[in-house]
Amino acid sequence: MDTLRIAVQKSGRLSESSLELIKECGIDFNNGTGKLKSEATNFPAEMLFLRDDDIPGYVADGVADVGIIGENVMLEKAQNVELIEKLGFSKCRLSLAIPRGQEYNGLQDLQGKDIATSYPKILGKFLADNHVQARIHEISGSVEIAPSIGLAQAICDIVSSGSTLMSNGLKEVEVVFRSEAVMIGTPNLSESKKNILQKLLFRIHALQSAKKNKYILLNAPNDSLETIINILPGMKSPTVLPLAMEGWSSVHSVIHEDYFWDIIENLKAAGAEGILVVPIQKMIK
Ligand code: PRT
Ligand code: ZN
Secondary structure, three states: OOOEEEEEEOOOHHHHHHHHHHHHHOOOOOOOOOOOOEEOOOOEEEEEEEOOHHHHHHHHHHHOOOEEEEEHHHHHHOOOOOOEEEEEOOOOOEEEEEEOOOOOHHHHHHOOOEEOOOHHHHHHHHHHHHOOOOOEOOOOOOOOHOOOOOOEEEEEEEEEHHHHHHHHOOOEEEEEEOOOEEEOOOOOOOOOHHHHHHHHHHHHHHHHHHHHEEEEEEEEEHHEEEEHHHHHHOOOOEEEEEEEOOOEEEEEEEEEEEHHHHHHHHHOOOOOEEEEEEEEOOOOO
């Protein structure tokens, strides 16, 4: 049997969530510290622990079959890899920032300026798309100190809470790109590896739908049952069970987090009582 090689960040912001995702998919492996690779014990996969910047290259070369990285790194490295799935964690944005005291009226203010960044490709394209000519200075770390040491008048860096910008006297003025963790893959996977990847994606989708939905149980007076059932979307239609108490039923269904509070309010107004909402671990449609 073939083995799917999955590259994840060895140590950094993506590591924990990447490993958690794999574990929630029911895949067990030994994650000894300092190890470079580890074979799964109950799934045809092998984990490779690498620096995030190296993952697109390894995936493009087929050394790893798939990898988990920030979409920002995928775009910046511009390797021949496919975007397989957005994973929804490690959300952040690549933004332009300038010294706080400086006035800002729009992108034209960056015309002719020096901008420090670790993302010259993404920034270069953004500036070109917006017809701004500026000088890009590529630096690999501590981009936020560039304005205070006189290297640049603006920076383009990853922002999450904004506190790094704040403590360096900078303000965010433009969002260049919104990023999250993604799974990338080699374009020419063999049929047998494709099958393993499909199994993995099936599990990932089940986790993702589970996170977006809640299981709901409630008691309904029988004369409002119809109204209540109409409020609930459910996977097919709600389960209705008679309660021991005459004239009441227990109703079970699944609701999406986006409509959650509206639905709860409508259910209460329709006479529902004892509403319980429980998390779902896995959801297979
Ligand atoms: O060692 P290795 O090369 O593997 O890791 P790395 O140091 O290059 O990457 P790492 O672990 O810092 O980040 C991995 C990925 O996490 C990034 O490519 C992003 O996709 C994502 N991510 C999410 C972030 C952040 N949030 C983040 N806040 N990456 C970096 N930051 C940094 C940012 O560069 C800035 O210095 O955090 C600071 C800003 O954070 P706030 O909260 O102060 O705004
Ligand atoms: Zn890195």
